[in-house]
Amino acid sequence: MSHKQFEYQFNVLPSMGYRCIGIDWRGFGNSDKPIEGYNLDRLADDIRAVVGTLQLENFALVGHSTGGSIAIRYMTRYNGYGVSQLVLVDAAAPIGFSEETANRYLMQSLNDRPKMMQEVIDGFFFQYITSQFSDWFFQMGMQAAGWSTAAIIVLLREENLYEELPKIGAPTLLIHGIHDKVIPFTQAKELNELIPNSQLIPFTYSGHGAFWEERDKFNRLLTKFIR
Numbered sequence: 001m002s003h004k005q006f007e008y009q010f011n012v013l014p015s016m017g018y019r020c021i022g023i024d025w026r027g028f029g030n031s032d033k034p035i036e037g038y039n040l041d042r043l044a045d046d047i048r049a050v051v052g053t054l055q056l057e058n059f060a061l062v063g064h065s066t067g068g069s070i071a072i073r074y075m076t077r078y079n080g081y082g083v084s085q086l087v088l089v090d091a092a093a094p095i096g097f098s099e100e101t102a103n104r105y106l107m108q109s110l111n112d113r114p115k116m117m118q119e120v121i122d123g124f125f126f127q128y129i130t131s132q133f134s135d136w137f138f139q140m141g142m143q144a145a146g147w148s149t150a151a152i153i154v155l156l157r158e159e160n161l162y163e164e165l166p167k168i169g170a171p172t173l174l175i176h177g178i179h180d181k182v183i184p185f186t187q188a189k190e191l192n193e194l195i196p197n198s199q200l201i202p203f204t205y206s207g208h209g210a211f212w213e214e215r216d217k218f219n220r221l222l223t224k225f226i227r
Contacts, residue, residue, distance in 0.1 A: 002029035002140045005064070008215045009222070016223060023050055025070070027148020029140070038151030040073040040159070047074045048081065057082050060226040061170075064089040064211060065183065066152060069096065069159055076164040085226050086172040089218075090208050092183050094165060094190055096156025103157070109150045116149075117141040126179035126207035165194035172198035173225045175218065177206030 003010075003022025013020050024031040026046055027038060037043070047070065050056075061083045063071030068091025075086060097105065108116035121137050129137075141149075172195050176188035185202065192200040201221060206213040 001025065001065075001067075002143060004029065004140055005137070006211060008212055009219060012219050013223065018223070018226075021050070021054065021056075023047065025067070025148075025152075027151070028144040030143075033145040033148055035147055038148060038155060040070060040155065041077060043070045044074040044077045047071075048078055051082050058084045060085040060087060060222075062087040062089065062222070063091060065208065066092045066096070066156060069093045069156075069161060072161050072164055072168065075168045075170065080168070080170050083170050086168065086170045087175065087222060087225065088172065088191065089175045090177060090180055090183055090210055091174070091188070091191065092156055092159070094161045094187065094194070096159040096183075097153065099157055102153050106150055106153045106157075109146065109153060113146055113149060114138075114142065120182070123181040124208045125213060126177060126209075127205060127213045162194065165191065166196065168195050168198075170197075171225075173221070174198055174200040175203060175210050175221065176200065177203045177208060177210045177213065179205075179207045182208040 002024050006022060010020050010022065023046075025043060027033045059082055061071050061074065063069070068088040071086060071088065072091070072093055075083065080086075096102070105116055108119070117138055120141065121134055124137070174188050174191055176185050178185045188200055192198050203210040203214050203217070211218050
């Protein structure tokens with residue numbers, strides 16, 4: 001979605017000496033919003049374009065939710081080019097939404113996108129969030145184009161990454177909230193079983209937003225893993 005959701009990592013990690021590069025997917029955040037290109041191959045190509053332009057080497061690739069599935073495709077499409085560690089956070093993998101959930105979100109996104117966005121937020125976090133925080137997250141979601149939102153929902157309905165997982169070669173950290181209502185924790189267990197050299201860290205007090213709900217623990221584990 002938008003790199004701004006990682007505000008509570010960008011607040012901390014640079015002062016510890018880490019260079020942090022946030023990427024807004026095409027169609028989201030401050031990125032251009034073309035009508036086409038919302039498939040895993042093209043989204044992975046976008047990541048590769050950033051890596052090439054900035055001449056990045058030996059970096060940790062962190063992907064949250066759908067960003068996790070994009071990161072997986074990057075690893076298999078480009079043989080993990082430049083990646084020294086992979087971090088998947090509440091990743092929408094090996095599959096995304098059920099057909100029923102996707103179709104409901106798709107209908108809402110095409111007819112009442114603000115309602116859909118609020119429904120997503122209402123089920124996103126396990127811990128209490130203030131109305132102001134909810135509004136902030138809502139505005140990040142609404143910054144996306146309507147067509148890109150719908151296209152990502154279709155992507156998540158059709159996604160299947162099972163065959164790609166054993167091909168991931170980089171050490172992989174899996175972080176997943178056990179109360180996740182968006183992508184069930186059972187899917188993280190599948191990732192752990194199928195990705196070689198992976199470790200799964202359950203986040204006991206988190207839903208789909210472990211990067212904020214347990215941000216101190218998240219930042220500590222992340223920096224320890226990529227050190």
